[in-house]
Amino acid sequence: MGWLTRSKPQGTPGGPEDRTAGEAGRKVRIPEGLWIKCTVCRQIVYRKEVERAGKVCPKCNYHFPITVEERIEQLSDPGTFEEFAGDIEPVDPLHFVDSHRYPDRIKSAQKKTGLKEAVRIGDCLISARPAVLGVFSFDFMGGSMGSVVGEKVVRGVERALERRVPLVLVTSSGGARMQEGIFSLMQMARTSAAVGRLHEAGVPYISVLSDPTFGGVTASFAMLGDVIIAEPRSLIGFAGPRVIEQTIKQQLPEGFQRAEFLLTHGFLDMVVERGRLKETLALLMCLFSPGDRICSSALSEAGDGGG
Amino acid sequence: MTETKLKKNSKRNIPQQENKLSVWERLLLARSQERPTAMDFIQRLFTQFVELHGDRNFRDDPSILSGIASFEGKSVAIIGHQKGKSFKDRVTRNFGMSHPEGYRKALRIMRLAERFHMPIVSFVDTPGAYPGIEAEERGQVEAVARNIMEAFDVKVPIIVFVIGEGGSGGALAIGVGDRVYMLENAVYSVISPEACATILWGDSTRAPEAAERLQMTAPDLLRLGIIDGIVPEAEGGVHKDMNKTLSTMKALISETIESLSAKTPRELLDERYQKFQGMVAYRENARTHFPPASLLT
Ligand SMILES: [Zn+2]
Secondary structure (H helix, E strand, O other), X not given: OHHHHOOOOOOOOOOOOOOOOOHXXXXXXXXXXXXXXXXXXXXXXXXXXHHHOOOEOOOOOOEOOOOHHXXXXXXXXXXXXXXXXXXXXEOOOOOOEOOOEHHHHHHHHHHHHOOOOOEEEEEEEEOOEEEEEEEEOOOOHHHOEOHHHHHHHHHHHHHHHHHOOOXXXXXXXXXXXXXXXXXXXXXXXXXXXXXXXXXXXXXXXXXEEEEEXXXXXXXXXHHHOOEEEEOOOOEEEOOOHHHHHHHHOOOOOOOOOEHHHHHHOOOXXXXXXXXXXXXXXXXXXXXXXXXXXXXXXXXXXXXXXXX | OOHHHHHHHHHHHOOHHHHHOOHHHHHHHHHOOOOOOHHHHHHXXXXXXXXXXXXXXXXXXXXXEEEEEEEOOEEEEEEEEOOOOOHHHHHHOHHHOOOHHHHHHHHHHHHHHHHOOOOEEEEEEEOOOOOOHHHHHOOHHHHHHHHHHHHOOOOOOEEEEEEEEEEHHHHHOOOOOOEEXXXXXXXXXXXXXXXXXXXXXXXXXHHHHHHHHHOOEHHHHHHOOXXXXXXXXXXXXXXXXXXXXXXXXXXHHHHHHHHHOOOOHHHHHHHHHHHHHOOOOEEEOOEEEOOHHHHHO
16 A cells, blocks of 8 residues: 555756655555545545545645555556557666666666566547546656657557557656756657647547646647646646745745646636546547447536636 | 766767767857857748737747848748847846747747748747746646647648757647657756756756756757757857858758658658657567667667
């Protein structure tokens, strides 16, 4: 039960923004048991209830960070997720060393998360509809985008194009992976270019932003979805809050860079609670698909976009 | 990479004459207030420059210059970051750090260029996209992302010159092209060495060290297969004498327009797409994928 017991995620050597300002970063150790203390509202809540809601606090609606496995389980039909491009591994094009060698950082991230890289991508069914699903892990070097992440997103796009099925990407990322230098930056170009081809072909792309999504990931494919969804209160932006505070030397307004802030400013289509995410995706996929299918009313029930 | 290994590598890959300056010295040159700005290049490379203003939505962002001009009897469109000259001018232009409306202005001019079949020449010179409250409110991420994506769909030749600082996403927002050249002392990086040093060691004074590790100079990027060529500068920097640099740039613009105008729009876009798709380094099933240029060294 990693999510309840793990301590504060390690500082993000991966993301230029080095973001730990999000709620994900303020996590404290919680003892396992029947009852747990919410990290945000500090109330004691029944653990089963939290889990039933997809790891959401029943008192304050805080969306706890979840693993890639858990996300795939929540969104895809049981047993349908088939990973592809899973053998792509990072190299060290700049021979980058800080306090550790980059290959050592990768190894420890792999050990910590059980993942090969910061994103997994595969074919799956979402409410019986075929899709390509990619999910980011913030725990893997801050979900940062290097060559492998870029390549997997591009492969995901190619796969969606080839099969003509919707692409769904669930992001959480501190931004670029600076250990890969300019290669990291160029993944913004590669992924955005690929998404352009999806648009051209009329294959739907639904971008789901979870807490936190920043920097080069937001400033490329994540902001280019046909529909862009975010989980409640997720921090989303270009520069991290601390960078902005240091630049402008003033405090940031309440709610700044939260999902609701982006919705108000016109950069998201909707804020959707985790418990409604799958049905929302399924409905959108249905509405985007050709033919005269009757789509269920899941979205109208899911609410007004305000979460 | 150890210090000695780094030196050995650079000796192998960089012509001796270019080895005189350290990465940090180059970076200081790239940021120097004496360094010619985009406007200095525009005035000397083109004639009849007409500046066009505004994103038609919010305001005119003075950190981005755009317009149309004449080059060897042909019309071209121009976009570029403008850092400014005097202190007052630099403040007005926000030191070349653009807001979303700056990138949207650039996109507007790129689409205008496409409608009138004008090749685009872009001048990159920015510390990065501006990190501020209003920039976030107006969608800095959306503006950068959209520019990058749309640049792959603009059906006229695009030539990019990184003339000073190529700062991350803010650079790439006007940095996608069929040919990308860097001036000899320009830099191009995913993150500023100061920010990198702060993250790595909690100490921005170690920026010179971070600059070395990031491999941000023109010879580095040529070796890594990211750029198409290096435009030489005068001894001590292009601010000492622009002539050599200008004549190379003119030749490159001329040559590029000539060779790319023969292509169909589909060929042009496909080649641009493939060019950038090659900028990746990973291993899959014991095979290592690396940009072609780096295989040559
Ligand atoms: Zn709570």
